[in-house]
Amino acid sequence: MNTILKTISYKNLSNWSVAHLLANDFDYNEEFPLVRIGNFLTRNKTRIEIEDETVYKRVTIRLYNKGVKLRNTEIGKNIGTKKQFLIKKGHFLLSKIDARNGAFGIATDEIDGAIITADFFAYDIDETKIDPLFLVLITTTEQFQKFAQSASSGTTGRQRIDETKFLDVKIPLPSISQQKDIIKAYRAKKKIAANKNIEIQKEQKAITDNLYKKLGIEVSARKNTSILNLIRFKNLKVWSVDELLNSESINSKYEVVELQEVSEIIMGNSPSSKLITNEPIGYKFIGGAADIENEKIISKRYINNDSKISQEGDILYLIRATIGNPFFCDSSYYLGRGISAIRANESKISKTYLLNVLELFQDSIIKQGTGSTFKQISKPILAKIKIPLPPKEIQIEIAKQIEIQKQNIKRLTKENIKNNDLAKEEFIKEIFN
Numbered sequence: 001m002n003t004i005l006k007t008i009s010y011k012n013l014s015n016w017s018v019a020h021l022l023a024n025d026f027d028y029n030e031e032f033p034l035v036r037i038g039n040f041l042t043r044n045k046t047r048i049e050i051e052d053e054t055v056y057k058r059v060t061i062r063l064y065n066k067g068v069k070l071r072n073t074e075i076g077k078n079i080g081t082k083k084q085f086l087i088k089k090g091h092f093l094l095s096k097i098d099a100r101n102g103a104f105g106i107a108t109d110e111i112d113g114a115i116i117t118a119d120f121f122a123y124d125i126d127e128t129k130i131d132p133l134f135l136v137l138i139t140t141t142e143q144f145q146k147f148a149q150s151a152s153s154g155t156t157g158r159q160r161i162d163e164t165k166f167l168d169v170k171i172p173l174p175s176i177s178q179q180k181d182i183i184k185a186y187r188a189k190k191k192i193a194a195n196k197n198i199e200i201q202k203e204q205k206a207i208t209d210n211l212y213k214k215l216g217i218e219v220s221a222r223k224n225t226s227i228l229n230l231i232r233f234k235n236l237k238v239w240s241v242d243e244l245l246n247s248e249s250i251n252s253k254y255e256v257v258e259l260q261e262v263s264e265i266i267m268g269n270s271p272s273s274k275l276i277t278n279e280p281i282g283y284k285f286i287g288g289a290a291d292i293e294n295e296k297i298i299s300k301r302y303i304n305n306d307s308k309i310s311q312e313g314d315i316l317y318l319i320r321a322t323i324g325n326p327f328f329c330d331s332s333y334y335l336g337r338g339i340s341a342i343r344a345n346e347s348k349i350s351k352t353y354l355l356n357v358l359e360l361f362q363d364s365i366i367k368q369g370t371g372s373t374f375k376q377i378s379k380p381i382l383a384k385i386k387i388p389l390p391p392k393e394i395q396i397e398i399a400k401q402i403e404i405q406k407q408n409i410k411r412l413t414k415e416n417i418k419n420n421d422l423a424k425e426e427f428i429k430e431i432f433n
Contacts, residue, residue: 027433028172037147038167040130041123046086048115052077057114059087061095061103065140068093068105070114084115085122092123092135099161100152104139106132121163134179137186138171140424143432147171172431182430189423196416203409207402211360214398215388216253252388260383262349263342267319267379268308268335276301283309287336289318295327303334314341315355319377323369324362326355340382349387353395356402357387 028034050056053076060071087093089112095103096119107114107122116122125132138144151165174182211217259265268287276285282304284297291299310316314329320338328351335341342358344351358365365385369375390398 032172034170035173040126044122048086050076050082063101065102087122100149131179193419254390259385266341268339270337283334288338289322308335310341321374326358350395352399
């Protein structure tokens with residue numbers, strides 16, 4: 001609020017709460033009338049008594065406008081709350097507790113006939129007044145989320161939406177024909193973005209296909225074709241029946257070597273937590289995916305210890321929980337548990353080519369992870385990863401071609417994001433000035 005005295009048109013008042021009035025003070029396209037949410041949403045209270053031997057679908061309404069999806073199915077005898085409500089495809093759903101955090105959505109085919117407790121509201125949509133897709137779009141805006149927040153009250157963390165206040169909130173609502181024009185423009189931008197995404201997928205496939213072709217690679221899964229399978233002891237990686245019967249072998253027209261033959265592998269460890277500090281001394285400490293974002297180190301922790309240090313140009317490789325996603329290291333870091341550094345022997349292998357191959361075989365490497373709670377790659381497994389080794393000049397040629405394709409993917413990705421953002425921005429500008 002930037003003035004001492006603020007005037008609000010009487011016709012636009014829906015609630016005499018100062019907080020409600022201030023929270024709902026927004027700029028909008030005055031070409032569109034303000035319409036109560038309750039004018040196009042009607043609460044649906046189709047009650048159902050849960051029966052012990054019937055299987056029911058249950059839903060999750062995800063936060064931050066991510067929609068509604070099936071949570072699980074459960075037999076009635078395992079459901080504690082016996083009086084619930086039935087929903088159907090096309091209902092507008094919201095969470096009483098999390099509506100202020102964008103927990104709304106339209107029921108899809110997947111959850112048609114599902115049940116909800118009294119902690120959720122289901123509404124019939126009057127499609128003569130609002131197009132369901134337009135409703136979905138408007139609920140994704142920051143302005144709509146503010147409406148939900150203004151209609152919620154209670155202690156922090158347990159705020160519940162007041163249904164009367166929510167239904168009394170007024171939003172700018174174009175005519176049905178105008179809504180359809182706005183949706184058409186929105187879809188046009190989204191289609192451009194979707195086409196860019198298709199191009200990205202084609203380019204990613206081209207990288208894989210070209211690399212396989214250039215290296216003359218054939219990957220074959222070992223099949224259990226006889227009662228007794230004999231496997232050489234030296235070729236064992238893990239004592240797993242599934243691994244022994246289903247592991248992949250790689251054939252290339254070039255020599256195939258183990259990773260340990262062409263690189264040094266430095267495995268991270270778990271130092272005493274007492275040594276790790278937020279003070280910028282020693283080396284930045286990285287202990288897994290949480291410290292990395294878009295191939296950049298974002299850790300704010302440090303350790304004054306030089307026993308497990310990466311170097312610029314090493315390939316950092318996640319080996320625990322989140323496996324894979326190799327990328328070049330830009331500096332020296334202390335390697336905590338969950339991360340390793342692969343230092344290419346550049347007299348034998350180009351580090352860029354090595355990165356390309358690790359990316360290519362990422363799915364196969366992930367399959368070799370062990371562990372019950374979450375997967376991890378041990379040093380023996382990492383060391384025995386098979387690497388096709390063409391002459392150095394061919395490695396460099398391959399790396400250059402892949403870099404051109406990666407740059408094209410980056411360009412297409414930026415265009416994809418730009419068009420997705422533009423679709424939403426233009427929608428918001430159309431409705432809210």
